[in-house]
Amino acid sequence: MNRLTADELEDIKQRNPISDVAAGYTKLRRSGGKLLGPCPVCGGRVSSGRFEVFEKDQSWACYAFCSTGGDVISLVQHVESCDFRVAIERLGGRVEIDAARQREIFEERERKRLAQEKNSADYREAERKRLFRAWKGAVPIHGTVAAAYLEGRGLVLPDRCPGLRFLPSRAYFHGDEIDERGKKMPREIHKGPAMLGAFIRPDGKFGGLHMTWLTSLGDVVTKAEIVDPDSGEILPAKKMRGSKTGAYIAIVLLEEPRRLVIGEGIETVLSVYTAMHQAGRDLDDMAFWAAGDLGNLAGRANKTIAHPTLKRPNGQPQRVPDRFPDPDDPGLKIPDSVEELVLLGDGDSEPFLTECAMERAARRYGREGRSIRIAFAPAGLDFNDVLRAA
Ligand SMILES: [Zn+2]
Known part of the structure; x- marks a missing residue:
């Protein structure tokens, strides 16, 4: 037998998942990420x-x-005490590989390689550092295109807004492409100005980025319209990268706030800040945070429950996170100094899901001497819509 090419070897391995081959030799049971027997x-022994x-x-x-x-292959050699050549035959032998199959083998190998890379903690830490470099390279938001975008939505920026910055040019990646060395790389489909929000982790460190791509037409700045070049589908102009679990974006940051307002999105929180600012309210002891999404605002639930009306395609009720918190998840780290906590629920999110999340958050963050208020925007609107209609 001639030497097998790398692709032929890979083809044999892909056609023979190790779990199937091993299951033919012994009885295996699943335990965590592996099979034992x-x-x-x-x-x-199993035990x-x-x-x-x-x-x-x-x-x-x-x-x-x-x-x-x-x-x-070495498993077959070991169990059947045969040589490499016989093991290959047992596994179906060498098969002619055409261009299409070669492509598949390559795709599969790349998919596995990327999945492994993404899974590793090293990769996550490297990504966090890359995001942090982008953050350090960005400029304070005041007087930038990002500030013009917010102003265009009727929003007022606090004089100090440490959690938001502006980057004149940021690449937007979507899907993959093969580079000149044959390596699969994220595909850049857009590049332009972006508003950045920094997620601060419970340990006080930078955790990740909230990014909103913008486009300006004359004086008018809007969210960028980014189109998937393959499908023509319009892609979200916002992305969150890195770790946001338990982390928040500081719209107004105070050392020891007595009052704290937390909402999902940056614009939501700024809308409430703007309304209070314009009403002449005293905001000296009030901090404002954006949690990124509802799940992060409320923290993990202890279980899921059936949605009262929404059904899955198979007719079963849709499951949503419960009103009670999972005690193992601390959620956001609310400063001890906070006596008044205001949680913002957007009216444009699914009402039952939002209601459960708000109750969960209230239970999680409630304590002696702290009042918790849940404010809902009117049905079908978020706080920014309310502000713009005012
Ligand atoms: Zn053994």
């Missing part, structure tokens, strides 16, 4: 979990008497 060679199969990287290992491991 007695070793088909040395009999290492000791000594024979393990990892689907994630298509490998196996026996930690009992064999003390060895490898890929699906």
